[in-house]
Amino acid sequence: MKTVLIAGATGYLGRYAVHAFKHAGYRVRVLARSEQKLALPGAGLAPAISDCIDEIHIGDVTQPETLRGITNGIDVVFSSISMMGAKSKHTWHDVDYLGNLTILNEARKTDVAKFVFISVFNAAKLMHVPMVKAHEDFAADLAASGLAYTVIRPTGYFSDMGALLQMAQSGRVYLLGDGTLRINPIHGADLARVSVDAVTMGASDIDVGGPEVHAWDDIAAIACAAAGQPPKVTRIPLPLARAGVGLLRPFKRRMAQLLDFFVSSAALESVAPQAGTRRLADHYDQLLANRPLEAVAP
Template sequence: MNVLVAGATGYLGRFLCAEYARRGHHVTALVRDARRAEGLADVLIEAEATRPDSLEGIMDGVDLVVSSLGITRQADGLGYREVDFQADLNLLREAETAGVRRFAYIHVLKADAMRGVPLVDAKAAFVDALLASDMPATVIAPTGYFSDMGEIFEMARRGRVWLFGDGTQRFNPIHGADLAVAVADATDAGRGWAEIGGPDVMTQDEIARAAFAALGTEPRIARLPDALRRAALSVMPIMPRRISGPARFFLTALGHDMVAPRFGTRRLSDHFATLAAEAAHHPSGAKK
């Protein structure tokens, strides 16, 4: 099968390329800069998904498109509407023209509960367009990635973790490699929708303690009233978009349990142990 991965140089995209290649598929990576993607796939195609003309013909002969395209931290002056909605819509339209057999998209969990957050609204608008099209679709809604837990680890490394509320909100984030397996399983099976989380359901407090345990340091957790989180959300609309965009998403998600059916074998505690080992070799900063 010929698979095209959009967003191939992102955290999840690299794992998607590797997983589909492992299954024997011919993988094409859609990238903005091929220099960042050497060895990532069988074929590298440089294109700007925000420009439909640059996509013409790139999906000829492709059976499956998997898009993890999106922005978390805004750059290049582009917003969520331009990338998470319009760029993915451009990909969908080209896929329709090329006769692609299935389009898979990486969404977010609990999008309906987070309406009004620009990132979520853009993704939800694309999902609506995808499901309204004649294209067979697979929508994946993950709980969150291990890489999203890097901020908690960094706070622990600096000596104190700050949490909103009582720390009882539950999460089961998933490693990118495990999520890539779940995505490939879903597309192989022709599933329409799948909500996916990692193997361990943990409270925010437990996640913080796991970070301290990996570092071998005494847990120091400070709790802020959840009213402060809600107050911060109330002023986000007047903040610069590059700051308010990701902050609104993360602050909103922190107010929900983000738990989905468990999948995978990679544990967050092991991920934190890896970060701790890296931090020991690079004391000025750990990788996230």
């Protein structure tokens, strides 16, 4: 039986990855900062994972000494480690680049056969965003490492689409841009399946999104319909949003960098090769009914 290390196991995608690798017959070791989180469900209906875990390695990627030996006996590393918030004392370079590099350096000392890493769709057009640059700097080091690898670059996750449902429930959806650009967002379970398949596929780079392509206006309409609200939408022009980011930058630099990611992404079509089966309207219904477990079935 092969053993996988899941780094980022307590996050949205990592939780689905734990379930998907376990279901595919792997022994699962997780890297976690806190054992308590494993038994609890995560954001966006992501499942609890304690029942799927064989070994827990408690560690923090900003403290390399806590990762020593983490890949001993590991065949496959999957990493969706990322600092998604703006409040940490660390930078994206510290976590998304150096943290993943520490795991890679451990992997190179042992018999890891494949490293699967999650970056971001449209990364080449978003390199001015520190979070994206940190991901891609690591992807470049991974490519140069000599280890077999796959970098997966997904579009937006269903977890992030939850924000539109919340706005719809409160009566008005705010969109960045004119609402006409398109995205095919992906459910964590569908992306986890792609990640498991990537272990045995030859491709070193995979762009991927979900099965349905929507204009942002359509997503707002789907969210309003799910919430049982009339479709009230305010479209924030991108130049105005960019100006807002610029005004924020001198006072809240990290927050401005995070918002820059969303504003810059909203200026791009985010339609990647389609995968999976899960539909956004069903996800919204599940969020409203709070039914987490059905979404885990592969």
